Amino acid sequence: MTDPIDRKGLKRRFWESKPLAKMSQKEWESLCDGCGKCCLNKLEDEDSGTVALTRIACRLLDDSTCRCAHYDNRHQFVPDCIVLKPDNLDTHAYWMPQTCAYRLLWQGEPLPDWHPLISGTAQSVHDAGVSVQGWTLSEFDIPEDDWEDHIIEEPT
Ligand code: SF4
Numbered sequence: 722m723t724d725p726i727d728r729k730g731l732k733r734r735f736w737e738s739k740p741l742a743k744m745s746q747k748e749w750e751s752l753c754d755g756c757g758k759c760c761l762n763k764l765e766d767e768d769s770g771t772v773a774l775t776r777i778a779c780r781l782l783d784d785s786t787c788r789c790a791h792y793d794n795r796h797q798f799v800p801d802c803i804v805l806k807p808d809n810l811d812t813h814a815y816w817m818p819q820t821c822a823y824r825l826l827w828q829g830e831p832l833p834d835w836h837p838l839i840s841g842t843a844q845s846v847h848d849a850g851v852s853v854q855g856w857t858l859s860e861f862d863i864p865e866d867d868w869e870d871h872i873i874e875e876p877t
C-alpha cells in the first residue's frame with residue numbers, strides 16, 4: 722500500500738538521537754505509524770486513572786485505510802480531536818495506545834521493527850496486526866453504555 726505519510730529524505734534513525742521537542746514538522750509527523758488506534762474510543766477510570774481502548778471507533782475513522790476520512794476539517798465534526806504536538810505530549814501520552822510511536826519515544830523506548838520508518842513500508846503495520854484495519858465498530862452503532870463490552874487487549 723502507498724504510505725500516506727511522507728517519510729522520504731529523513732536521516733536514518735533520527736529519532737534515536739534527536740529529542741522529540743527538537744524534531745522538524747516532517748520528522749514529527751513521520752513518527753506516526755498509521756495504526757489508527759488513537760481514533761478508538763477509550764474508557765477511563767476516574768479513580769485509578771487507568772485507560773482501556775475499545776473497538777468502538779470515532780465516527781470519522783475509515784478502518785480500511787486506518788485514516789481519518791476528513792482529517793483537514795475534522796474539528797467541524799469532532800471538536801475535541803487533539804492535535805498532538807511535542808508540547809502537549811506530556812498531557813496525552815498516558816492514554817495513547819501502547820504501541821504508539823509518540824508514546825514509546827516519550828517513555829524512552831525504541832520503535833518496533835514493524836514501524837514504517839524501519840521497515841520501509843506502511844504495510845508492515847497491518848501485517849504485524851497492530852493497526853485497526855478491519856476490526857472496529859462505529860460509535861453510531863453501539864450505545865455508549867455498552868462500550869465496556871468492547872474493550873480490547875493491548876498492544877494488539
Ligand atoms: S496511535 Fe500513534 S502511531 Fe497510531 S495512528 Fe495514532 S498517533 Fe499514529
Ligand code: SF4
Nearest residue numbers: 760779781782789802
Ligand atoms: S476526528 Fe479523525 S483524527 Fe480525530 S479521532 Fe476521529 S478519526 Fe481520528
